[in-house]
Structure formats: C-alpha cells, structure tokens
Amino acid sequence: MSNTFRTSSYHWRNRYLLMRHGHSQANEQGLIISSPERGLNAFGLSALGEQQLLETVEDWQWTTPTRVVHSDFLRTTQTAERVASAFGLTLEKEQRLRERYFGELDGQADRYYPDVWALDAQDADHQQYQVEAVSRVAARLCAVIEGLEQQCSGETVLVVSHGDPLQILLTALANKPLTQHREQAALLPASITRLGG
Template sequence: MSNTFPPASCHRRNRYLLMRHGHSQANQQGLIISSPERGLAGFGLSPIGRDQLDELLAEWRWDPPSRILHSDFRRTTETAERVARHFGLRLEPEQRLRERHFGDFEGEGDARYAEVWAHDARDPAHTLAGVEAVTEVAARTAGLVAELEQHHRGETFLLVSHGDPLQILLTALEGGDLKRHRERVSLAPASITPL
C-alpha cells in the first residue's frame, strides 16, 4: 500500500468536525488502552475530561453537528454522549473510528508510543509487535469519510475518535506522507479540528 493517499477534494459535499475524546482514565493513568476487550467497557472519561467537555460545549463556536459518529470505546462514547445531549442528537457508533490497536503494547505505559511512532516514521506499513499499521488506519478512517461523501450531502458530521487515528486521517486526507503523521501538532483531548 502507498505511503500517501490522493488528497481529498477541497470541495466536500458535507462538513466534518474531527473531535478527540476528552481526557480519559487511560490518559490519567498513563496507559495504552487500544484493544476492544479493555477499551469498550473500561477507561472512560476522567474528571478532567468531563470538565473539558463542559467548557467546550459552553463555548461551542462551530456549526452544530447534524450527526455524531463515534468510536465505540467507552471514552469516545462518553464524549459523544455529552455532545449529543447538548444538541439533542442520537449517537451512531462507528468501528472505523476506533483507536489504533497497539498490539503487544496494550496495557503498558504510554511512553511506549514513541517506540511505535519511530517505526511509523520509517515504514507506515509496519506491524511491529502486532501494532495496527498506519496504512490500515488511514484506509479505514479515510474510507469512512469517502463513504459519507458518497451517500450524504449537506450534513455536518462530528466524528469522535482518538489521537492517532485522527492524526493519520488528517495526513491521509491532505495527501501527505503517512510516515509523517506524528509531525503534525498533537490533537489535544476534547479538541475539535474542522476539515
């Protein structure tokens, strides 16, 4: 698979707001939680994350979403639930927005991310220690956007996901070299990035 995706058209049929989940219990504990076995039921928002979302919603400055699609991990679901309540919308779980799976690094300290990212910078197709390849994350997340573009028009989608998948998606949609996804400014918890 190529290290780059063709850049997405600047003219999209829909608007997209990419949102990283609020500060989570995994962030608080400094742990890598990327497997559905652990991430679906545990490691939801921390008190800091709940406060971040209260502040974000009180100062909302983007178009209101018409639909909310979210990773079905607990931390992203809890984030999406708060936004959905605020705007009176229903939630739409979407597995293609799930966290990048970090394989054998699951449950280890988050300092291990740097080891994976160093390999990403050399080969975005690597699967060191069972890690999900950057190219695979790009394919599933950019594929979701392409599908939404094909089947919808005039919607404002809020896509609630995780740091790595969103940074990879942004790099893919810009047609950038996937090896360089970590050269982007890191997306902060509870941040929103319009496409």
C-alpha cells in the same frame, strides 16, 4: 481548542468536525488502551475530561452538528454523548473509528508510544509489536469519511475518535506520506478540527 484543516482541492459535500475524546482514565493513568477488550467498557472519561466536555459544549464555537458518528470505545462514546445530548442528536457507532491497536503494548505504559512512532516514520506498513499498521488505520478512517460523503450532503458531522487515528486521517487527507503522521499538529483531548467549508 480549535483547528481548521483544508485539503488541497477537494470540494466537500459535508462539513466535518473531527473531535478527539476528552481526557480519559487511560490518559490519567499513563496507559495504552487500544483493544476492544480493554477499551469498550472501561477507561472512560476522567474528571478532567468531563470538565473539558462541559466547557466545550457550553462555549460551542463551531457549526452546530447534525450528526454524531463515534468510535465505540467508552471514552469516545462518553465524549459523543455529551455533545449529542446538548444538541438533541442520536449517536451513530462506527467501529472503524476505533483506537489504533498497539498489539503487545496494549495495557502497557504510554512511554512506549514514541518507540512505535519512530518505526512509523520509517515504514507506514510496519507491524512491529503486532501494532496495527498506519496504512491500515488510514484506510479504515478514510473509508468512514468517503462513506459519509456518499451517503449525505450539507450535513455537519461530528466525528469522535482518538488521537493517533485522527492524526493519521488528517495526514492521509492532506496527501502527505503516512510516515509523517506525527508531524501533524498534536490533537489535544477534547479538541476539534474542522474539515470542509
């Protein structure tokens, strides 16, 4: 699955391939796994996710990455490893790319996501259920991209993160209200969205 995303007038110094992790055990079990305590060492890729990564790497349709930066959760680390090994690259862990924290709903059924998203649509700063505010997620992911833009030029950076954070990032980069992040096209497991030239 491939998308191309263009921000209004910004001239990117690098290309970015924003990748959602492959189908995970959390997806398979219908669970919200958003805390480091649950996500760093468990709930990695499912068998379907492993197959998705195998197919993605075998049929690579994007510019060859020169760097791989990833969330340190197990599912994102495994996703990044599959791509990095195919291109002989080393991994760069980045905690700011972690999953959005869903507070009291962490470890609960994923049927609660729409409840949080409905609140997001009203207020990007809300912290109902002790969830991480959309505005905070946007700030930390934008900081990663801004940092990469300052550090290097002419690179193709594969950024491996999670569905909600990436949709929030894309909304922020498009200069749209963060309350509209769920209006952003859904990012499927193992999908890649290209930023820049």
